[in-house]
Amino acid sequence: MIEVSGLRKSFGxxxxxxxxxxxxxxxxxxxxxxxxxxxxxxxLRCINRLEEPSEGRVVVDGVEVxxxxxxxxxxxxxxxxxxxxxxxxxxxxALGNVxxxxxxxxxxxxxxxxxxxRRMLDRVGLAGREAAYPAQLSGGxxxxxxxxxxxxxxxxxxxxxxxxxxxxxxLVGEVLAVMRDLAVGGMTMLVVTHEMGFAREVCDRVVxxxxxxxxxxxxxxxxxxxxxxxxxxxxxxxxx
Amino acid sequence: MGELxxxxxxxxxxxxxxxxxxxxxxxxxxxxxxFSFAGGIVLGLLLALAxxxxxxxxRWPVAVYIDLFRGLPLLLVIVFVGxxxxxxxxxxxxxxxxxxxxxxxxxxxxxxxxxxxxxxIEAVPKGQMEAARSLGMPYRMxxxxxxxxxxxxxVIPPLTNELLALFKDTSLVAVLGTRVGGxxxxxxxxxxxxxxxxxxxxxxxxxAYLVITLPMLRLVAWLDRRSKAGSR
Numbered sequence: 001m002i003e004v005s006g007l008r009k010s011f012g013x014x015x016x017x018x019x020x021x022x023x024x025x026x027x028x029x030x031x032x033x034x035x036x037x038x039x040x041x042x043x044l045r046c047i048n049r050l051e052e053p054s055e056g057r058v059v060v061d062g063v064e065v066x067x068x069x070x071x072x073x074x075x076x077x078x079x080x081x082x083x084x085x086x087x088x089x090x091x092x093x094a095l096g097n098v099x100x101x102x103x104x105x106x107x108x109x110x111x112x113x114x115x116x117x118r119r120m121l122d123r124v125g126l127a128g129r130e131a132a133y134p135a136q137l138s139g140g141x142x143x144x145x146x147x148x149x150x151x152x153x154x155x156x157x158x159x160x161x162x163x164x165x166x167x168x169x170x171l172v173g174e175v176l177a178v179m180r181d182l183a184v185g186g187m188t189m190l191v192v193t194h195e196m197g198f199a200r201e202v203c204d205r206v207v208x209x210x211x212x213x214x215x216x217x218x219x220x221x222x223x224x225x226x227x228x229x230x231x232x233x234x235x236x237x238x239x240x
Numbered sequence: 241m242g243e244l245x246x247x248x249x250x251x252x253x254x255x256x257x258x259x260x261x262x263x264x265x266x267x268x269x270x271x272x273x274x275f276s277f278a279g280g281i282v283l284g285l286l287l288a289l290a291x292x293x294x295x296x297x298x299r300w301p302v303a304v305y306i307d308l309f310r311g312l313p314l315l316l317v318i319v320f321v322g323x324x325x326x327x328x329x330x331x332x333x334x335x336x337x338x339x340x341x342x343x344x345x346x347x348x349x350x351x352x353x354x355x356x357x358x359x360x361i362e363a364v365p366k367g368q369m370e371a372a373r374s375l376g377m378p379y380r381m382x383x384x385x386x387x388x389x390x391x392x393x394x395v396i397p398p399l400t401n402e403l404l405a406l407f408k409d410t411s412l413v414a415v416l417g418t419r420v421g422g423x424x425x426x427x428x429x430x431x432x433x434x435x436x437x438x439x440x441x442x443x444x445x446x447x448a449y450l451v452i453t454l455p456m457l458r459l460v461a462w463l464d465r466r467s468k469a470g471s472r
Binding site: 048050073074076077079080081083085087088089090091100101104105146149150153 | 365367368370371372373374375376377378381385386389390393
């Protein structure tokens, strides 16, 4: 579903991604872990071209995202992205946040957009909070609205960029629960996370990145249980 | 007090200014303000968007325009538009002096307003644009539906300030002379001073300005406090 090959990205003289090859199969949930500054977020942002890759190819569901003439806006509608800082639109209600792109990008009628938005909010456990503005919602609720907003576009893949890192500890669970439901429901997901429990229990495969390269990857039991690389062992010993 | 009172607070002279002070002078000042501000906002928004464009050929000339009109005295621009252009082109503006006044004020204030709006747009967190783009919105749509509405909230206090300054600066249009019915407050009062040989009309003009500017000053202070207090 997602194929990344030879992906490189430099900011000025600093090379943040140094040749990434990674494939995510249909309905697979892949976790990406690694120390900060290892390039995890940049990798996600290159996949939907919020950052322009310096080199390499990204193919999503058979469409080459990095092709010269690729319609970036169209390609992005097939990829949902959830940010660490939620990035809800503060001037719109929860319903308005979800419905905006349905109306303007997918060109649904107002009623159809509201209807779908309501179903999406219900799906993330926020039925009844449609009229609330982001400032009136807790962090966990805001992030669930953000997930509903991305899901409403009916993307083929979902990209999670440290979706729980900005949350108070007691709010992490409700967001992870929604993500777990999605994974179980067969969504293709690439999840950059610091939640080792989630990576271990929910992900089909875990990728360990360090210094802009994929150091090693494998099923969570293997990667967490018997890591082959010294760098992986040293990272895991610090976070587990 | 007697002599001074007669010179500056001569009620007989002031009474003669009515009803024209309201039906002509205040009306024309308000007309100048409203049209100039509307024009300044529209042009200022376009300039602000061009100023942050990714295309250098758009950014660069707009930066020159903004610096030019922020750097020139408003009075010179008004004289240039009001006298220079009609002489140079051999044509006349309709509704002189209001039309050239509006054109000059809008051109200059658009430069100030553009800088305020640009600051407002840059104050909207980058994640807002990214979230909108990641949903498949093209740049312009994301600007229009997500970034600009939030920028306008941020920009309301400075824009109110500019409206206040603009209102007062309409008095500079007085230099363009008048046709019948075309005087704003300052010109209207000056003509009364000339006819009557008494300075009271200037005091009346000052009061007319203050009746509008004092409440606006309170409004600006309130908006400032509110925007500092909460972000939504």
